[in-house]
Amino acid sequence: xxxxxxxxxxxxxxxxxxxxxxxxxxxxxxxxxxxxxxxxxxxxxxxxxxxxxxxxxxxxxxxxxxxxxxxxxxxxxxxxxxxxxxxxxxxxxxxxxxxxxxxxxxxxxxxxxxxxxxxxxxxxxxxxxxxxxxxxxxxxxxxxxxxxxxxxxxxxxxxxxxxxxxxxxxxxxxxxxxxxxxxxxxxxxxxxxxxxxxxxxxxxxxxxxxxxxxxxxxxxxxxxxxxxxxxxxxxxxxxxxxxxxxxxxxxxxxxxxxxxxxxxxx
Amino acid sequence: xxxxxxxxxxxxxxxxxxxxxxxxxxxxxxxxxxxxxxxxxxxxxxxxxxxxxxxxxxxxxxxxxxxxxxxxxxxxxxxxxxxxxxxxxxxxxxxxxxxxxxxxxxxxxxxxxxxxxxxxxxxxxxxxxxxxxxxxxxxxxxxxxxxxxxxxxxxxxxxxxxxxxxxxxxxxxxxxxxxxxxxxxxxxxxxxxxxxxxxxxxxxxxxxxxxxxxxxxxxxxxxxxxxxxxxxxxxxxxxxxxxxxxxxxxxxxxxxxxxxxxxxxxxxxxxxxxxxxxxxxxxxxxxxx
Ligand SMILES: Nc1ncnc2c1ncn2[C@@H]1O[C@H](COP(=O)(O)OP(=O)(O)OP(=O)(O)O)[C@@H](O)[C@H]1O
Ligand SMILES: [Mg+2]
Numbered sequence: 001x002x003x004x005x006x007x008x009x010x011x012x013x014x015x016x017x018x019x020x021x022x023x024x025x026x027x028x029x030x031x032x033x034x035x036x037x038x039x040x041x042x043x044x045x046x047x048x049x050x051x052x053x054x055x056x057x058x059x060x061x062x063x064x065x066x067x068x069x070x071x072x073x074x075x076x077x078x079x080x081x082x083x084x085x086x087x088x089x090x091x092x093x094x095x096x097x098x099x100x101x102x103x104x105x106x107x108x109x110x111x112x113x114x115x116x117x118x119x120x121x122x123x124x125x126x127x128x129x130x131x132x133x134x135x136x137x138x139x140x141x142x143x144x145x146x147x148x149x150x151x152x153x154x155x156x157x158x159x160x161x162x163x164x165x166x167x168x169x170x171x172x173x174x175x176x177x178x179x180x181x182x183x184x185x186x187x188x189x190x191x192x193x194x195x196x197x198x199x200x201x202x203x204x205x206x207x208x209x210x211x212x213x214x215x216x217x218x219x220x221x222x223x224x225x226x227x228x229x230x231x232x233x234x235x236x237x238x239x240x241x242x243x244x245x246x247x248x249x250x251x252x253x254x255x256x257x258x259x260x261x262x263x264x265x266x
Numbered sequence: 267x268x269x270x271x272x273x274x275x276x277x278x279x280x281x282x283x284x285x286x287x288x289x290x291x292x293x294x295x296x297x298x299x300x301x302x303x304x305x306x307x308x309x310x311x312x313x314x315x316x317x318x319x320x321x322x323x324x325x326x327x328x329x330x331x332x333x334x335x336x337x338x339x340x341x342x343x344x345x346x347x348x349x350x351x352x353x354x355x356x357x358x359x360x361x362x363x364x365x366x367x368x369x370x371x372x373x374x375x376x377x378x379x380x381x382x383x384x385x386x387x388x389x390x391x392x393x394x395x396x397x398x399x400x401x402x403x404x405x406x407x408x409x410x411x412x413x414x415x416x417x418x419x420x421x422x423x424x425x426x427x428x429x430x431x432x433x434x435x436x437x438x439x440x441x442x443x444x445x446x447x448x449x450x451x452x453x454x455x456x457x458x459x460x461x462x463x464x465x466x467x468x469x470x471x472x473x474x475x476x477x478x479x480x481x482x483x484x485x486x487x488x489x490x491x492x493x494x495x496x497x498x499x500x501x502x503x504x505x506x507x508x509x510x511x512x513x514x515x516x517x518x519x520x521x522x523x524x525x526x527x528x529x530x531x532x533x534x535x536x537x538x539x540x541x542x543x544x545x546x547x548x549x550x551x552x553x554x555x
Binding site for chain 1: 445451465469
């Protein structure tokens with residue numbers, strides 16, 4: 001039996017209308033079709049401004065597509081819905097809430113009972129290696145720990161699909177590898193589906209089952225690359241695979257990185 | 267007792283200029299946390315100041331009706347307690363300050379939140395808000411006295427008007443500058459408009475609201491005093507005018523000092539409340555007392 005599709009973009013376009021005079025209508029993404037199966041982790045890479053974040057926001061129901069449809073768990077997305085949760089480069093922790101209260105945010109918004117909220121938050125704080133910090137405030141944590149807390153908050157609402165927009169790009173190299181490892185293990189253990197945006201080519205290779213390459217704006221999917229390597233649940237091990245280097249080189253070529261005249265000139 | 271128009275006008279002009287100051291968090295001197303040395307030095311400065319006040323006027327032969335020495339002001343203080351009902355007048359002024367400050371900040375915060383949630387309304391109203399903000403609020407004092415008579419109400423009303431703007435502007439700006447990604451985060455959890463306000467926007471405006479309240483606390487005293495200078499027979503502003511009429515400089519000094527004390531208590535109360543409410547802020551940001 002074919003595994004079920006968790007999130008699907010069907011021929012999605014997004015145009016931003018010109019609000020102020022002197023600005024033109026921007027077509028951010030054009031005719032994008034993506035389907036992510038249950039338990040699959042798919043990365044999207046592409047030049048800056050090609051519409052990756054726009055695509056993710058449509059998945060979260062924050063923007064509606066100008067044309068085409070988005071489906072999550074077979075339901076058409078018409079606004080924010082409980083199946084998805086997103087995580088950004090910014091941790092977006094509320095400075096006036098403790099770590100535990102921050103992790104509980106989504107549950108509180110969804111009116112989960114206080115006792116249950118607390119229980120779920122504490123379990124996730126534990127699993128994200130933040131035990132002992134639940135009563136700290138965000139400013140008392142390092143950048144890596146704050147991002148762990150953001151991950152815990154994302155997982156707390158038990159989404160079927162995680163949408164992640166460069167979640168680790170603000171971290172130092174070592175912290176990043178550790179968090180990648182933790183994320184990959186969690187995704188594998190819980191069988192979560194994820195759409196992952198990154199500018200880090202190696203990150204896309206070590207974390208995902210499939211990589212989608214987007215063109216400059218208006219963004220389209222120009223190539224789909226399955227990552228046929230073991231260890232999707234252990235990126236640190238996968239990083240040592242001999243096939244990572246050549247694949248990264250291929251991605252660089254696809255993105256025209258290192259060519260004399262970059263396509264991003266306009 | 268006829269109010270001294272000259273003094274009132276001068277005070278009004280001065281207060282008008284102060285009333286228009288920007289609503290930014292004041293970068294006050296950092297006292298208190300630097301250790302006992304700083305406290306001792308502060309006390310020493312006070313003692314030197316008092317000594318200079320006591321002896322320099324005599325040394326330079328300044329007459330007491332221009333600059334009464336400290337001891338003269340001190341004895342005047344005791345005389346006023348007994349003969350001029352100083353406590354009664356201080357109580358009335360303090361009450362007016364508290365009422366004006368409370369009503370003004372409540373209204374300011376409320377309107378700030380409402381306009382923050384309704385950008386259209388703000389766009390329509392902004393020229394008038396700006397005009398009112400620029401108008402010297404204390405100049406309304408005579409008008410309010412004409413409307414409401416020699417009661418406490420015109421004084422409270424001046425204070426309300428003068429306190430209102432810095433707080434409203436701070437709240438409005440803060441709501442406008444809430445990180446849209448935070449709002450999107452809440453939205454992605456299917457938050458209602460009210461939940462977004464209660465969980466994100468409202469707490470995010472608290473630090474700027476408190477800087478507005480600090481400014482408001484000092485402005486409230488100015489508003490009340492100007493109201494009292496303009497008309498009435500109670501409150502410290504009245505005592506100022508009365509002392510001026512009597513040519514009693516020491517009395518004016520005592521009144522100014524008591525007014526300052528009321529201002530300090532009001533400001534201190536705001537700072538204490540701020541420390542409790544904004545306890546989550548990193549330490550360094552706290553030391554602007
Ligand atoms: N709310 C908006 N209004 C108008 N234009 C927008 C809006 N959001 C995005 N855009 C435009 O859409 C295009 C794609 O933006 P998007 O943020 O999706 O790019 P991205 O691929 O995520 O870039 P980066 O890799 O730098 O994060 C950009 O040209 C941007 O200017
Ligand atoms: Mg982006």
